[in-house]
Amino acid sequence: MAWRTTTASSSTSSSLTNVVMSKIERVTGTSDAMTNACALLLCASVVGLVTLKLSRKMMMMSSSTSASERGGAEGDKVAGRRKPTTLRELKCPSGADGARVITFYYGTQTGTAERYAYTLVEDAQKRYGAKQVLARAIDCEDVKPDFCEEVLSSEKCAVFLQSTYGDGDPTDGSADFCRWLEETATDGRMPDMLEDMHFCTFGLGNRSYEHFNAAAKQVDKALTALGGKKMMKITLGDDDKSLEEDFEEFKEALWRQLEKTFQLKAEGEEGDFDVEKHSYMIKKEEDAEKVNELTKIRERKSFEMSRGSEIPTQAKPYACPIKSCKELHTGKSDRSCVHVEFDVSQCKGLTYEIGDHLGVFAENAPDVVDRVCKLLKVSKQTPMELVRRDDAPKSLLPVFPGPISVGIAVARYADVLSMPRKTAIKALASFATNKKEAKELEILAVDKAKYHAYIAEPHRSLLEVMEKFPSAVPTLGAFFGCVAGRLQPRYYSISSSPNDMTNGSGIVTATVAVVKHKTKTGRVHEGVCSTFLQNVREGDRVPVFVRKATFKLPKDAKAPVILIGPGTGYAPFRGFLQEREYLMKSKKEELGECMLFFGCRKEEHDYIYRDEMEKALSESVISSLDVAFSRDDPKKKVYVQDKIQMKAKDVYKILRSPNGAVYVCGDAKHMSRDVNRALLQVLQREGEYAIHEAEEIIRRLVVDKRYMKDVW
Numbered sequence: 001m002a003w004r005t006t007t008a009s010s011s012t013s014s015s016l017t018n019v020v021m022s023k024i025e026r027v028t029g030t031s032d033a034m035t036n037a038c039a040l041l042l043c044a045s046v047v048g049l050v051t052l053k054l055s056r057k058m059m060m061m062s063s064s065t066s067a068s069e070r071g072g073a074e075g076d077k078v079a080g081r082r083k084p085t086t087l088r089e090l091k092c093p094s095g096a097d098g099a100r101v102i103t104f105y106y107g108t109q110t111g112t113a114e115r116y117a118y119t120l121v122e123d124a125q126k127r128y129g130a131k132q133v134l135a136r137a138i139d140c141e142d143v144k145p146d147f148c149e150e151v152l153s154s155e156k157c158a159v160f161l162q163s164t165y166g167d168g169d170p171t172d173g174s175a176d177f178c179r180w181l182e183e184t185a186t187d188g189r190m191p192d193m194l195e196d197m198h199f200c201t202f203g204l205g206n207r208s209y210e211h212f213n214a215a216a217k218q219v220d221k222a223l224t225a226l227g228g229k230k231m232m233k234i235t236l237g238d239d240d241k242s243l244e245e246d247f248e249e250f251k252e253a254l255w256r257q258l259e260k261t262f263q264l265k266a267e268g269e270e271g272d273f274d275v276e277k278h279s280y281m282i283k284k285e286e287d288a289e290k291v292n293e294l295t296k297i298r299e300r301k302s303f304e305m306s307r308g309s310e311i312p313t314q315a316k317p318y319a320c321p322i323k324s325c326k327e328l329h330t331g332k333s334d335r336s337c338v339h340v341e342f343d344v345s346q347c348k349g350l351t352y353e354i355g356d357h358l359g360v361f362a363e364n365a366p367d368v369v370d371r372v373c374k375l376l377k378v379s380k381q382t383p384m385e386l387v388r389r390d391d392a393p394k395s396l397l398p399v400f401p402g403p404i405s406v407g408i409a410v411a412r413y414a415d416v417l418s419m420p421r422k423t424a425i426k427a428l429a430s431f432a433t434n435k436k437e438a439k440e441l442e443i444l445a446v447d448k449a450k451y452h453a454y455i456a457e458p459h460r461s462l463l464e465v466m467e468k469f470p471s472a473v474p475t476l477g478a479f480f481g482c483v484a485g486r487l488q489p490r491y492y493s494i495s496s497s498p499n500d501m502t503n504g505s506g507i508v509t510a511t512v513a514v515v516k517h518k519t520k521t522g523r524v525h526e527g528v529c530s531t532f533l534q535n536v537r538e539g540d541r542v543p544v545f546v547r548k549a550t551f552k553l554p555k556d557a558k559a560p561v562i563l564i565g566p567g568t569g570y571a572p573f574r575g576f577l578q579e580r581e582y583l584m585k586s587k588k589e590e591l592g593e594c595m596l597f598f599g600c601r602k603e604e605h606d607y608i609y610r611d612e613m614e615k616a617l618s619e620s621v622i623s624s625l626d627v628a629f630s631r632d633d634p635k636k637k638v639y640v641q642d643k644i645q646m647k648a649k650d651v652y653k654i655l656r657s658p659n660g661a662v663y664v665c666g667d668a669k670h671m672s673r674d675v676n677r678a679l680l681q682v683l684q685r686e687g688e689y690a691i692h693e694a695e696e697i698i699r700r701l702v703v704d705k706r707y708m709k710d711v712w
């Protein structure tokens with residue numbers, strides 16, 4: 001029943017295909033980008049021709065749809081919104097017919113800060129009207145260092161929405177902008193550069209990370225040092241709790257402050273969310289068979305293109321065949337962690353280095369798709385296509401390519417397992433036919449305490465809310481426009497080396513811990529992407545792209561290194577070990593000392609890649625292997641940080657050697673902090689340093705890129 005077995009017999013329809021193709025292209029004005037977009041429905045549609053059933057395997061077939069279509073941050077840079085990018089566009093317009101210009105700058109990795117910026121633009125415009133305010137949004141990525149001074153000093157009122165990533169770093173896109181700000185602020189030569197600018201900052205971060213909102217704090221500090229007038233104290237949004245609520249509070253405080261500082265008067269209420277404007281129009285295709293056939297053609301084209309020298313990106317990922325997927329835990333474990341091999345041999349553009357990340361676009365599980373379609377009262381096979389209205393607000397995401405069946409659209413694009421935003425609840429309320437449900441939803445959408453208690457605190461998902469209020473059936477246009485967010489790609493630290501002596505550069509591997517836990521509402525949350533990857537089989541195609549990282553071994557193979565990676569934190573180190581083996585055996589290089597610290601719960605449950613680690617030790621690819629089992633001894637939990645303490649002398653030697661380097665990968669919430677503390681203690685004990693001296697040594701190692709973290 002899998003699509004692979006039926007593809008060979010489906011060569012009957014090429015002439016039909018051509019007819020359908022040209023017909024729909026005329027209707028939709030299909031561009032190359034559109035054509036490229038539906039990558040992997042190819043085989044699904046072939047089966048669809050025969051059975052018109054969307055099986056699990058079909059759901060697996062993923063597209064090389066652009067991020068704009070998926071609604072990712074990068075995508076918005078590709079299509080959809082017209083963003084200011086030239087110096088002339090970026091500089092604050094002086095006249096603006098007497099209206100006060102308010103610019104919302106954003107630095108984003110996964111699109112939240114961007115969404116907030118556009119929401120603020122719309123709300124400010126609605127609240128104050130065009131006569132009082134001209135609101136605009138600017139992506140910090142587009143303000144190149146050469147432009148920064150001119151652009152920022154032209155501003156009178158600017159709001160900065162800055163996300164923090166990595167280990168307290170700015171987002172990839174805003175890194176240059178933030179660096180410029182910090183350097184200019186620290187050199188102290190322009191303390192009045194921003195004297196005309198009123199500003200404030202909203203940080204997007206997560207308190208569980210060691211450097212909570214570090215990038216936003218840095219931006220706020222630099223703007224102050226450059227003479228900017230701070231309108232209000234920095235707001236530190238916390239994604240660990242409810243960023244949505246923090247943002248709402250910030251927004252209210254911001255309006256009060258703007259009204260006070262600039263004597264603005266609220267004219268309209270941004271509260272009346274216009275569901276219709278935030279919905280797409282839906283073009284319904286009448287013939288499901290034709291849609292499937294068309295999609296098949298597009299996907300084949302796209303796949304053939306990706307096989308060339310093109311570099312897959314988030315905007316245009318590669319529909320990568322799976323080579324294998326195997327369980328790494330033993331049968332005794334009640335959890336799962338899978339080793340997934342992606343066959344990239346046919347995609348010459350996909351290159352990577354050890355330490356890089358693999359971006360993966362997953363799909364919702366079939367039962368989730370079934371439940372959503374049932375709630376939407378629509379058959380999964382219904383073909384549809386999104387169309388943006390002419391007056392669509394800027395915050396409305398670009399359309400994803402169609403025609404497409406509703407089932408596949410829900411599987412690939414709808415984020416239904418995250419908490420619903422307040423605007424989503426407002427939209428649902430407007431569709432509820434049951435008066436009681438409508439009332440309850442309306443209250444939830446406006447009452448902070450109720451939203452907190454019912455949604456944020458128990459982390460209730462959109463799907464749960466829709467199931468609780470079944471009379472609220474949004475149109476497909478509203479569902480994709482303002483009820484469900486877009487499913488985002490997930491990242492995995494690549495666990496192979498392109499120089500692996502067995503597979504070479506043709507295979508990229510990921511080591512994936514399968515997320516499964518009970519939430520406070522009693523629901524079992526199965527991680528979207530990890531569960532999807534757990535179920536992939538040889539030959540399935542999954543859209544992927546590589547994100548470059550700086551987590552690399554020292555250039556000099558002789559430099560001594562310490563690798564600390566419990567659980568899936570071992571992932572990049574598997575690549576490091578393959579690389580060292582290659583250097584030693586093929587390049588005949590002399591290797592420096594390498595201490596590997598690994599940790600898991602029980603030796604007989606989740607000691608993943610044990611054979612490989614032990615082989616590396618026996619062949620001197622690594623010089624020591626210390627494994628901490630946290631649950632083998634019921635009386636004493638042992639973690640990697642304890643093992644580091646036990647090897648304090650050797651660890652100290654590497655920390656204090658002129659070219660030694662430390663690498664930490666895995667859990668950011670506890671492990672990386674505990675390891676940091678252990679390293680400080682080693683320095684204090686073995687080197688007899690005072691705590692502030694030990695901290696300074698660690699700080700210098702970080703600056704010199706000799707203490708690197710890949711934590712999540």
Ligand SMILES: Cc1cc2nc3c(=O)[nH]c(=O)nc-3n(C[C@H](O)[C@H](O)[C@H](O)COP(=O)(O)OP(=O)(O)OC[C@H]3O[C@@H](n4cnc5c(N)ncnc54)[C@H](O)[C@@H]3O)c2cc1C
Pocket residue numbers: 357417418419459460461490491492493494511512513514515519525526527528529530531568571711712
């Ligand atoms: C740079 C980087 C490298 C990474 N490398 C690896 C790696 O090598 N291996 C690896 O296994 N992972 C890695 N990750 C993590 C990975 O990207 C995913 O976050 C992870 O696989 C979970 O994704 P998911 O879609 O399965 O789970 P999701 O569905 O996204 O859920 C993940 C978590 O979010 C919370 N959550 C989300 N929705 C709800 C809800 N409705 N109710 C309750 N809780 C909810 C839960 O805490 C849950 O555990 C990495 C992450 C980054 C950023």
Ligand SMILES: Cc1cc2nc3c(=O)[nH]c(=O)nc-3n(C[C@H](O)[C@H](O)[C@H](O)COP(=O)(O)O)c2cc1C
Pocket residue numbers: 107108109110111112113114163164165166167168169171204205206207209210211212213214239243711712
């Ligand atoms: C890999 C990773 C690293 C992160 N690092 C930090 C961090 O160091 N400090 C912090 O406060 N938040 C951190 N965060 C949380 C994000 O900043 C937060 O989720 C934010 O809402 C993302 O906004 P964006 O969608 O605009 O990129 C991290 C998130 C991820 C996924």
